[in-house]
Amino acid sequence: MSYNAQSDQKVLAVRNLALHSGQVDTTAFNEALTIMTRLNEELLVVTQSHDAALNRNTFWGADLLSQVAERLKEDQETRKLELEELKAAARRSYERLKELNLGDEALRELADRDPELDDPVLLDAPNFEQGRSECSVCGFFGWVGYEATGRGTAYAELDWRHDDEYHFVDMTIEAVQYVCRVCGLSLGSDLLPLEGIVDVREVTVEATREEIEALEQYQIEQYLMEEYHRDR
Structure with a gap:
């Protein structure tokens, strides 16, 4: 997933503000909704591989698919702009480095x-x-x-x-x-x-010590189960 622990925290910030203070900032809510739409789309790709019935139509509903598409387009444009800004800063840094010969x-x-x-x-x-x-x-x-x-x-x-x-x-x-x-x-x-x-x-x-102990416990249980069925 493309989750960014820093920028995507806006989703939790909006949720916490609404839940604990009963306040909603319209601009922040709109940004958070766009982020949440992208993250849900990425989760749907994963869940569909386990449950084919949970597709985009089922999750969003046919009436919302066009709005989802607009949100995803907006998110893509925002990320492209952020990427270009970071590249521009990197180019300036590289030019300064080249000046050092x-x-x-x-x-x-x-x-x-x-x-x-x-x-x-x-x-x-x-x-x-x-x-x-x-x-x-x-x-x-x-x-x-x-x-x-x-x-x-x-x-x-x-x-x-x-x-x-x-x-x-x-x-x-x-x-x-x-x-x-x-x-x-x-x-x-x-x-x-x-x-x-x-x-x-x-x-x-x-494997960690805990994982090894879990494996050994599983093997013991399997052995006891086989012994139980063998004695019946």
């Missing part, structure tokens, strides 16, 4: 400095490769930051060579941030799709 080698070295955007848990994922994407402002490669959006259940793998058992969890991660260390372009999750940066993948990480 730094060579390409120095700029590449600057670009390769890891801003450490990723969720720390990913540091233990052996099959995780950090994301890099060419910056549309300066042409150097920036960094894509990821967050975990889903986590499976623990499973065990046996190393037959040493008779050791290891426990892992498959985790879904999603690109949520982009930073270029050269020109300073910094984008949140809501703007990444506009730059063509959409990346959702699975990585494997070590």
